[in-house]
Amino acid sequence: MELPSYFRDFLSAIRPTSAQLDDYKSGHKTLRERLYADERLSRIIVSTFLQGSYRRATAIRPHEGKRADVDVIVVTRLKTDEYDRPQKALAVFLPFLDAHYKGKYEVNGRSFGIQLSHVDLDLVITAAPSESEISILESDSVTAEDTPEDVDDWKLAKSWVALAKRSAPDAWRLIETSKREAEWKTSPLLIPDREAQRWEPTHPLMQIQRAWEKNRQCKGHYVNVVKAIKWWRRINHPTPKYPKGYPVEHLIWYCCPDGISSVAEGVARTLENIGRAYQVDAMLKRIPNLPDHGVPEHNVFHRVSGEDFAAFHAQVCSAAKIAREAFSAEDLRASVDGWQRLFGEKSPDPPPHDGDDDDGDDGPKQGGYTPRKAPSRIGGGRFA
Secondary structure, three states: OOOHHHHHHHHHHHOOOHHHHHHHHHHHHHHHHHHHHOOOHHHOEEEEEEEHHHHHOOOOOOOOOOOEEEEEEEEEOOOOOOOOOHHHHHHOOHHHHHHHHOOOEEEOOOOEEEEOOOEEEEEEEEOOOOHHHHHHHOOHHHHOOOOOOOOOOOOOOOOOOOHHHOOOOOHHHHHHHHHHOOOOOOOOEEEEEOOOOEEEEEOHHHHHHHHHHHHHHOOOOHHHHHHHHHHHHHHHOOOOOOOOOHHHHHHHHHHOOOOOOOHHHHHHHHHHHHHHHOHHHHHHOOOOOOEEOOEEEEEOOOOOOHHHHHHHHHHHHHHHHHHHHHHHOOOHHHHHHHHHHHHHHHOOOOOOOOOOOOOOOOOOOOOOOOOOOOOOOOOOOOOO
16 A cells, blocks of 8 residues: 555654754754854855755654764865865864864764754865866755655756745846756766775765656656655665665665655565666675766765675565555554554554554545545645
């Protein structure tokens, strides 16, 4: 069964809470404002923008007592020929961090990690882009906070208008113009790799772009399929540690079918597709090649061992059987019980009475899911 009301409640229970989202916003907004206000850094900053699961709307609620991660990209005017060693570029930001986050930050391999009370900020700096791309990186389509759950018309275009600005008198003209504009083609950005002692290409805008496209192709269900499968992995399989985070999301991107009609269908078919597509890799204990969006020479799974991938694949195959049984079940209780086996205590309980209820709206119901009074719509509003 698809159980749209059931999945609506489940997804509400695993998304970050409103209070958590307020903390995330306060943290990254303050950081970005401080960067632009800094007398020295403001001269070398082209733009700042959000990336990661927060921007792609694929974040799930952090563990109890843990903090979520919010990634902030700072596009600079630092040229790689002048700052040939990553340490030189990173050192430019140390006075700023000492002034505002002393004792709360650490230098990671490719970023600065800033630990606040309720959120961890990952500050990633990039080298200077080409002059032709500066206007792109300064546009609303890059710098806005909107996610696939906020708007479905996002595109990397000059005239695209952020949701917060759409009440302006002339916004409608820009919105109409944006519909006719072709999307910009952008190049990878270079970030400093301190351990490798060189600048490495990355393409966060392509990752954002591909997530939005995939969500549209999946009728708005893709980001929720990602959240559901991430949650399954977290509560059922803390080991092996890898793959996790973005590599798992990237794998789902490849395996989630377009045109799915529900989150339930997406979860069942995605798990089955992973099982089929990577059976040989798992059997041989080798990692699959999953090219990164925009930087195809990078395999997103390069840090995963063959043994860990084989163990992960076996877990996926077991989960796929449970998901298929839950999705195909004609009995409400059997279906809900199956989804609970996958998703644990955050999954709503079935109603206490028996019957052939199909999650419709045949009258008041009792139990763990919200009765539908209108067509269900999963999503709508940031993570809510």
